[in-house]
Amino acid sequence: MSKIPQQLIKLANKCADASGKIIKKYFRKKIKINLKKDNTPFTKADIEAEKIIRELILKQEPNCGFVGEETGSINMNREYCWVVDPLDGTKSFITGKPSFGTLIGLLKNNKPVLGILNQPILNERWVGIAGVETKYNNKKVRVRKCKSIKGAKMYATSPMMFQGRNKKIYKNVRAKIGECLFGADCYSHGLMSLGFVDVILEANLKPWDYIASASIISGAGGKITDWNDNDLNLQSDGRILATGDSNIHKQIIKIIQK
Template sequence: MKKLENKYLKIAHECAEASGKIIKKYFRKKVKIEIKNDNTPVTKADKEAEKKIRDIIRKKSPECGYFGEETGKYNIDNEYTWVIDPIDGTKSFITGKPLFGTLIGLMKNNRPYLGVLNQPILKERWVGIANKESRFNNVKVKTRNCKKLKGSKMYATSPMMFVGKNQKVYRNVRAKIGETLFGADCYAHGLMASGFIDVLLEANLKPYDYIASAAIVSGAGGKFTDWQGNELNLKSDGRIIAAGDAKIHNQLIKVIKKIK
């Protein structure tokens, strides 16, 4: 098992290095922007970075399935499946803000198993094995304890992502929190693993937005689930609640479940 784990970690690092070189080449440069069918932007950097990652994965781990934001999926029912977002936070990338990241996740039996969050501009990398260990630039990290919700700090990508009943959940959770911040995309997930923030609340995410982060945060001691407290998988509904402290996570799940 350890041998296989090391193999996949090595592949993930290779993917992070190779995609990082491509992303740095285009950062804060004029780059063509396209709008996809879901009304989100994509750039040449996104496409080239994911193609490079996919090529490495096909060559080094042909036994694995693949699910990527830009290049689609194959064999996702295999025991191991890579889940890739070449640039999580494309809007930040486009506007020159280095708070985006490359998310390289690996699922085992449809559960988060391994995750890498790479920020090539800042030369920062989080690596985690779910419920086991996480590291930041090869130094072990842990989430922090938080005794009271009112003293906690929460990140969400944007308040605009919460509509309908989701907006009601967001308002109720935010009312319990000490301070709410926005706009860090997956970078906030890394900050949680390193013990700098306490809560994450998201909606409308896709598997490539959360699989890697779930492994990293749980590896650091946190809880990263759907709004009902269930473990995440490829069929999760994209509504995420995470906390560095399991007690805080349990409190927030209770808050959410009371909302009609």
């Protein structure tokens, strides 16, 4: 039984419906690409999708906090705080590749308790809820066992995400892993919960990139922490390790900390 109120789960799904409609409208249309200060791109789709999510949440649950990639933070210390990436994988989106997704996460006392990953073009939705099994399009899903790190399939968004000391760690992990693939954005988190991906290693993530996924992966039986094996929250440093099999998680944490 879920420990979080039904109306919050309903609200999260409503936000995914509404943002999905907006993103669909702009997908593969010739829209302007703007650049943020850190040189990452954003579009009307990112902005409008977050705007509708923020409006829906603050209208129905004005006491909740909100952290959004595009529109910033308010009341982050409230009991419940929403953490939203309206369009994770904007670079994929603007090249027409439907591996991007909308991430709607919820923290209770700074712990992830709810997460939605919505892929509006492929009509795929993952819902992870604390204490309940993760569902993919309304069907329960489960990570898979992985016998050996050598046979593991790993995803990272891009090898260029790892710089400095992180690059060395990434190379150490990659050297042990069977296969390393790139370019699946948050979609790789969904694939892990379905039992098709064993390891996800990322650096430089922001809370809106991992809070929603934390509930999805945990609820499917996987393990997701920072590189020091700590649970994730708003203050995590953005270096994330997710695995389907917890034995593999232990082994990779060892490699990271060598």
